[in-house]
Amino acid sequence: MSQELTPDTTIGQRLPLVDSWEKVSGRGVYIEDMRFPNMLHARMVRASVAHGLVRRVDLGTARRVPGFVAALVPGERGTDIHFGVLPISEDETALSAPRVLYQGDIVAAVACEDELAARDAALAVRVEYEERAPVLRPKDALQETSDPLHARSVGGTNIHKTVDQAFGDVERAFAEAHAQAGGEFRFHGVNHAFTEPIGCIAVPEPDGRMTLYSATQVPHYVHLALAKVLEMPLHRIRVVKPLVGGGFGGKSDPFPHEMVAALLARKTGRPVKVIFDREEVFLNNHGRHPTAYRLQVAADREGRLTGLDAHALIDGGAWASFGVVTTYYNGVLSQGPYRLPAFRYGGRRVYTNKPPSGAMRGHGAVNARFALETSLDELAEQLGTDPFDLRAQNALPPNTVTLNHLRITSNGFLECLERVRSASEWDRKFRRLPYGRGIGLGCGFYISGSALPIHRTRTPQSTVHVKIDVDGGVTIHSMAADIGQGSDTMLAQCVAEAIGVRMLRCRVLAKDTDTAPLDLGSYSSRVTFMAGNAALRAGEVIRRKLTHACARLTGRRAEDFVPGGDETYVHRDEPSIRVRYDDALAEALADNGALIAKGVYRAPKLGGGHKGSGAGLSPTYSYQAFVAELEVDAETGFVKVEKVWAAHDVGKALNVTAVEGQIEGSIHMGLGQALSEEMRYGGGQLLNGSLLDYKIPTPLEMPEVEVHIVESNDPEGPLGAKECGEGALAPILPAVANAIYDAVGVRLREVPMTPERVLAALEDRSRRERRAGVAAGKSA
Numbered sequence: 017m018s019q020e021l022t023p024d025t026t027i028g029q030r031l032p033l034v035d036s037w038e039k040v041s042g043r044g045v046y047i048e049d050m051r052f053p054n055m056l057h058a059r060m061v062r063a064s065v066a067h068g069l070v071r072r073v074d075l076g077t078a079r080r081v082p083g084f085v086a087a088l089v090p091g092e093r094g095t096d097i098h099f100g101v102l103p104i105s106e107d108e109t110a111l112s113a114p115r116v117l118y119q120g121d122i123v124a125a126v127a128c129e130d131e132l133a134a135r136d137a138a139l140a141v142r143v144e145y146e147e148r149a150p151v152l153r154p155k156d157a158l159q160e161t162s163d164p165l166h167a168r169s170v171g172g173t174n175i176h177k178t179v180d181q182a183f184g185d186v187e188r189a190f191a192e193a194h195a196q197a198g199g200e201f202r203f204h205g206v207n208h209a210f211t212e213p214i215g216c217i218a219v220p221e222p223d224g225r226m227t228l229y230s231a232t233q234v235p236h237y238v239h240l241a242l243a244k245v246l247e248m249p250l251h252r253i254r255v256v257k258p259l260v261g262g263g264f265g266g267k268s269d270p271f272p273h274e275m276v277a278a279l280l281a282r283k284t285g286r287p288v289k290v291i292f293d294r295e296e297v298f299l300n301n302h303g304r305h306p307t308a309y310r311l312q313v314a315a316d317r318e319g320r321l322t323g324l325d326a327h328a329l330i331d332g333g334a335w336a337s338f339g340v341v342t343t344y345y346n347g348v349l350s351q352g353p354y355r356l357p358a359f360r361y362g363g364r365r366v367y368t369n370k371p372p373s374g375a376m377r378g379h380g381a382v383n384a385r386f387a388l389e390t391s392l393d394e395l396a397e398q399l400g401t402d403p404f405d406l407r408a409q410n411a412l413p414p415n416t417v418t419l420n421h422l423r424i425t426s427n428g429f430l431e432c433l434e435r436v437r438s439a440s441e442w443d444r445k446f447r448r449l450p451y452g453r454g455i456g457l458g459c460g461f462y463i464s465g466s467a468l469p470i471h472r473t474r475t476p477q478s479t480v481h482v483k484i485d486v487d488g489g490v491t492i493h494s495m496a497a498d499i500g501q502g503s504d505t506m507l508a509q510c511v512a513e514a515i516g517v518r519m520l521r522c523r524v525l526a527k528d529t530d531t532a533p534l535d536l537g538s539y540s541s542r543v544t545f546m547a548g549n550a551a552l553r554a555g556e557v558i559r560r561k562l563t564h565a566c567a568r569l570t571g572r573r574a575e576d577f578v579p580g581g582d583e584t585y586v587h588r589d590e591p592s593i594r595v596r597y598d599d600a601l602a603e604a605l606a607d608n609g610a611l612i613a614k615g616v617y618r619a620p621k622l623g624g625g626h627k628g629s630g631a632g633l634s635p636t637y638s639y640q641a642f643v644a645e646l647e648v649d650a651e652t653g654f655v656k657v658e659k660v661w662a663a664h665d666v667g668k669a670l671n672v673t674a675v676e677g678q679i680e681g682s683i684h685m686g687l688g689q690a691l692s693e694e695m696r697y698g699g700g701q702l703l704n705g706s707l708l709d710y711k712i713p714t715p716l717e718m719p720e721v722e723v724h725i726v727e728s729n730d731p732e733g734p735l736g737a738k739e740c741g742e743g744a745l746a747p748i749l750p751a752v753a754n755a756i757y758d759a760v761g762v763r764l765r766e767v768p769m770t771p772e773r774v775l776a777a778l779e780d781r782s783r784r785e786r787r788a789g790v791a792a793g794k795s796a
Contacts, residue, residue, distance in 0.1 A: 023581030026509050026519045027735055030673040033502045034524060035259065044259045047215040047231045052287040055217070056085055058280055059134035060273060060290075061124040061141045062299065063116035066152070066369040066700030067165075068145035070113045073124050078140040083133030086284045087141070088125045090114065094279050099241040101234070101269045102470055105176070105336035107166055110245060110275035116145070117165055117334035118369050119701050120299030125276045127288055150369035150700045154308065154331045157366035165334070165367045176332050177343045177365040179628060183419040184358030189323025193314035197394035198325075201311065202766045203383040204694035205331070206304035207297070208376055209712050212261025214300060215291040216274050218281035226278055227254040231261070233268040233497050234537030237470070239529050241270035242278055257527040263499040264685070265375035266302055268539040269337055273300075298705035302374030304382065304689065305342055305365070306331040311387040319399050321410045323358040326350060326384065330365040330373075337374035339365045344631030345380020350388055351418040351632070352461030353429045353639050354410040359419050369700050375539060377685060378745040381462055386767060389458045389750030394763065402446070403457045403754070404437050407641075414728075421624030425636050426738070428665030428728035429459070432641035435724040436661040440643040447758065454759025455645045458751030462743030463634035464667075464733070465542025467619035476616035477542070479533035480550040482511055482558055484611035488601055490515065490522045492554075495535035496547040498526060501741050502674040503543045507551045509670055510734055514555025515562070516579030517597055533614065541739035544670070545635060546617045548734030553615030561611055565603035566595040620732075636730045638743040639665040642683075644719075644751040648759040650778060653771030655691055657717075657752060663724040664744050668736030675740050676723045682744035683721055688713045690749045691768050 021027050038044040061073075073089045088095065090113030100106035112121040123143050128134040151157050151165065157174035165174050190196060216230035226246060232238050235255045243250045260267065273290050281288040292300065308329040314322045328346040332339045347361030376382075396406040412418065414427040436457075437443070445455045469477050481493040492511050498504040508522040526532060535547055560574070566585045567574035570593055580586025580594055587593035604611055623629040643661040648654070662679050669675045692711040696703045704710045729736035749767065757763050762777040 022513055022516050022579040024516065024518055024579065024583065025513055027513055027670055028668070028672065031505060031671045033505045033674065034508055035504060039259070046212060046259050046261055047217065047229060048291060050217055050229060050258065052217065052219055055287040055289055056127040056129065056284060057131045057134045058125050058127045058277060058288050058290045059138035060122045060276070060296065061126065061138050061143065063112070063119055063121040063123050065116065065145050065147050066119045066150035067117065068147040069115055070123055070143060071146055072144040074142035077142065078126055078137040081128070081133055081137040081140055083129035084126065084137050085129065086127045086280060088276055088280050088283065090124065094245050094247070094275070097245045099244050099270060099275070100336055101237055101338060102336065102340055105340055107168065107336045108272060110272050110279060118371050120371060121334065122272050122276065125280060127280045127284060152368055152370065152700055154329050154366045154368060157368055158364065165369070169367060174367045175364055176336060176367050177340050179343050179347060179361065179363040181347060181420065181626070181628060182360040186323050186325055186358045186360040189358040190312065190314050190325065193322055194317040195395055195398040196312055196314040197398060198312035198387070198391040199765055201309040201387045203307045203309065204768065205306040205373060206376065206689045206693050207301060207695060207710060208264040208266035208303055209707065209710065210262030210264055210266055213292045213294060213297050214267065214271070214273065216277050217287055217289045218277035219287045220281045220285055225252045225254065226281065227256065228274060228278055229256045229258060230274055231267060232257055233260070233263045233499050233539055234270070235495055235497060235529055236534060236536055238270045238274055241275065245275045246278055246282065255529045257497055260497070260499040263538065264377040265379055265539060267499070268375050268537065269302055271300065294707060295705040298695070298702060298710070299371050301333065301371035302337050304376040305373040307346070307383045309383055309387045311391055313388065313391050313395055315395055315399060319401050319406055319409050321354055321356055324350060324356050325360045327362045328364070328384070330363065331368055331370070332365045333368055333370045333372040335372035337372050338379065339373070341631065342380045344628055346384045348420055348632035349381045349461065350384050351420050351422055352637055353412050353459060354407070355412055356419055370697060371702065377682065378462065378742045379540065382689070382746045382749065385460055385746040386749045386753065390753050390763065393754045393757065404433055404442065407459055408433055421629060422632055423622055425732065426667060426728035426730040427639060428726040429639035429641070431726045432639055432663035432665055435663040435726065436641050436643045439722060439724065440645065440661045442643060449758070452650055452759055453647050454755040454757065455643060456751045456753065456755030456758055458642050458747035458749065458754060460640035460743050460747040462638050462739060462746070463541060463632065464545040464636045464638060464739040465619070465634055466540045467622045467633035467635055468630040469536055475534060476618050478535045478546040478550040478617045480507065480547060480554045480615045481533050482554040482613045484558060484601060486605065488521060488598055490517065492522060492524045492551065493532045494524065494526045494547055494551070495529065495532040496526055496543045497538035499538050501678060502671060503538065503547065505674065506544055506548055506670055510548050510551040511555040513735065514552045515559050516585065517583050541742045544737050544739060545733055548737060549617040550615040552734050554613045555615070557613035557615065558611055561604050561608065562600045565600040565607070569595055569599065569603055635732050636667070636738045638739045640743055640747045642747040642751045644748065644755045646752065646755045646759065648756055648774065650760055653774035653778070655752070655756060655769065655774060657687060657719040659720045659722070660748065661722045661724065662744065663726055664740055665726040665728050666740040667730040667733045667738035668727050669725050670735060670737050672725065675725060678740045679723050679744045680721050682742070683748050684713060684718055686745040686748035687717065687752070689768060690752045692770060694768055
């Protein structure tokens with residue numbers, strides 16, 4: 017909701033994050049920094065085979081390691097209770113037994129007096145397996161089998177989830193099309209590569225309660241999973257989120273190691289700490305799904321899009337995780353930002369004997385967006401039109417509904433296109449740069465939080481509590497998880513704006529399930545929109561109490577008082593009548609004893625009546641248009657991205673510094689997937705599970721980025737804001753691919769577009785040109 021800003025506003029300014037000082041000074045507390053008296057260190061015992069049955073776990077040698085205290089083995093209480101982030105597909109357990117599903121799966125765990133002892137003891141555990149043939153290729157997982165990896169898979173296969181949707185007359189759209197483009201695309205798996213490894217500490221309390229400190233994006237979902245595995249009521253379990261060193265979706269599930277830590281803490285009566293090394297982070301994975309994607313898009317003679325036909329085969333690895341959502345998102349989010357009169361999508365997510373895939377920044381949209389955006393460029397070439405013009409011609413207008421019932425409200429897509437077209441000097445450069453240099457466009461469309469929560473309850477999706485101290489300090493309680501994106505700062509801004517006080521008065525406590533009200537966590541780009549709205553509403557309740565105090569002090573009506581700057585409330589019709597915040601507070605406290613308020617957010621009821629209609633629904637959507645300029649070395653295949661122009665419709669930039677940081681960070685991460693990052697396997701074994709072998713971009717690869725913030729002022733967003741944390745990743749991949757085509761004339765359909773793949777594409781084109789030349793010579 018857009019509204020008039022107060023004179024003391026911080027909205028739209030450049031602000032440091034509220035936790036910046038403690039981080040840069042080294043005073044911030046992360047899981048690795050935490051110690052408890054008598055604390056044990058745990059280490060996972062991981063499967064050495066990709067698929068097999070556990071026949072025996074031998075602890076004999078491990079027990080003799082100095083410092084060994086306890087072990088958790090298959091069959092112990094709680095180890096076989098299923099949990100998961102989605103209630104409809106809970107298939108994970110604390111220990112994977114009797115069947116292990118990938119090399120690195122957790123078979124057992126040990127707890128020792130120190131980390132070195134734990135490492136030695138874990139290596140000393142002997143596990144005997146009955147090996148079984150692993151399912152490694154997604155297409156093999158489609159076949160019927162008498163022994164599926166999961167009992168709840170589809171129809172005697174290793175298919176986890178199927179989605180089939182069709183709207184409009186797709187067959188006719190393609191039969192009557194003037195032009196169509198597309199093809200088969202391949203996307204390799206990608207890891208989040210966050211700076212802070214995964215970790216947690218479980219602390220058994222003297223009264224029998226359990227406290228878990230975890231670097232998680234979703235304290236609420238961890239809370240629910242712990243209650244199930246420990247078979248304890250929620251009020252007997254406390255989850256605390258310390259500072260988190262990045263997540264990007266990779267810490268948005270409840271994980272087996274959290275359950276293991278709690279089970280070991282209960283067994284030993286001592287605190288238990290788990291910190292993964294980097295290889296374990298890769299084995300835990302839950303990153304971007306490897307995907308085979310087939311897409312065709314059609315247009316009529318005038319350049320109007322007439323149909324889209326997409327099919328995805330998605331490699332989910334060993335576990336379900338967010339996979340149901342992923343399967344839907346690979347199709348439904350292709351409905352924006354363009355009008356499509358006919359659409360068909362078939363998605364299959366399969367189980368394989370590899371580390372699990374899950375949610376990653378831009379969840380479900382990145383691979384599909386690459387296929388669509390590169391195909392649109394191919395279509396524009398066939399039609400003889402400019403890629404910008406094709407997209408602008410087919411852009412969804414504001415205040416409309418897509419074919420699959422996604423409600424479109426604010427929409428700054430056309431402005432995004434205009435801004436980057438002008439700034440990049442597109443019309444001067446496109447198809448006019450020398451060979452080896454190119455410029456390309458990629459666009460995007462993403463949710464601002466899911467309108468349907470994972471757990472279908474009547475509970476609000478976000479609740480914020482605000483309390484005013486006697487001296488005027490404002491304390492904000494929320495369970496929205498700040499993982500570095502700046503949501504605590506956003507909450508402080510929204511509450512300060514609503515009350516009419518300086519932001520420095522505000523303190524955010526957003527980490528403890530014992531004291532903070534329910535919030536679903538940090539995923540799906542939901543926090544600003546949902547928690548921000550809840551914060552505003554809580555602040556508005558406080559402000560009404562203060563303006564009623566002003567009315568009592570002045571004999572005027574409460575509704576006539578508005579923030580007047582310098583922490584005062586002023587009468588809108590009689591500006592000489594002013595009440596200081598401190599005086600209004602003193603009066604309000606005299607009447608109420610304490611100023612406490614809550615604000616909640618529930619998404620509006622959205623969607624159609626078709627199966628899967630809840631997928632992709634959001635209160636609003638963000639829009640992006642990116643242009644990349646680059647150079648391709650035709651001798652080596654090396655691609656150097658030199659500059660990116662990025663326009664993002666964020667609704668309203670609450671904190672310009674944070675918005676720019678999200679966009680720049682998304683581009684950096686997207687360039688990794690575009691050009692270098694992939695998880696490589698050999699016979700089920702992960703081959704590059706380290707930051708030495710897994711090639712993330714360094715600062716040397718980061719291009720100059722020119723950010724263009726577009727503000728469409730969403731009518732339902734907090735102060736007009738909507739997402740900017742995930743949607744900015746997807747457009748950079750097709751922008752790079754389209755620029756490579758402009759530079760050297762080859763279209764790449766396998767990601768990442770490594771130097772080897774660029775060279776192979778150039779060599780393939782040369783072979784085809786040579787064959788064409790020979791054929792032309794013979795015919796002559």
